Amino acid sequence: MRWLVILVCLAGCKRAAEEPAAQVAARAASMLPSDVRLAGLYRASCQNCHGHPESGAPPAGYHFAWDARWKQGLDTLLSHTIGGYNAMPAGGQCFACSPADYKVLIRFMAGQPADAS
Numbered sequence: 001m002r003w004l005v006i007l008v009c010l011a012g013c014k015r016a017a018e019e020p021a022a023q024v025a026a027r028a029a030s031m032l033p034s035d036v037r038l039a040g041l042y043r044a045s046c047q048n049c050h051g052h053p054e055s056g057a058p059p060a061g062y063h064f065a066w067d068a069r070w071k072q073g074l075d076t077l078l079s080h081t082i083g084g085y086n087a088m089p090a091g092g093q094c095f096a097c098s099p100a101d102y103k104v105l106i107r108f109m110a111g112q113p114a115d116a117s
Contacts, residue, residue: 019064021053028052028059033108042105045094050109056087058109066110077106 029051032039049057058065069077081102084090091097097105107114 019062024059024062025053027061031060031108033105035104038101038104038108041094041097041101042108045092045097046105046109049088049092060109061111063111070110070112074103074106077110078102081106 029047031051032047033042046060049055050060053059053062058069078099080088081092082090082099092102094101094105104114106112
């Protein structure tokens with residue numbers, strides 16, 4: 001049901017209409033960080049939700065979903081990740097992630113370069 005609501009909301013947005021939901025889902029499901037260790041952490045935790053838009057999490061690599069969140073600042077996103085936020089469990093259930101790992105993974109999902117703030 002949540003998936004249907006998201007798709008309906010996306011269909012009504014001009015920016016979302018520029019990229020079909022199936023394309024967003026395919027890209028989110030196929031993305032991995034280039035670093036092997038981080039890719040393993042991402043696969044074991046983040047990808048379970050951020051790689052599947054129907055989960056309700058902002059899809060990895062989808063700027064439309066991440067831009068407003070990114071404007072809150074990396075520190076806020078890190079705090080939400082570590083403490084949990086809305087439906088996201090604390091730590092994103094990544095028990096091996098350090099705060100530095102989270103920052104890199106957040107940047108990756110948000111499509112932000114390593115030196116962006």
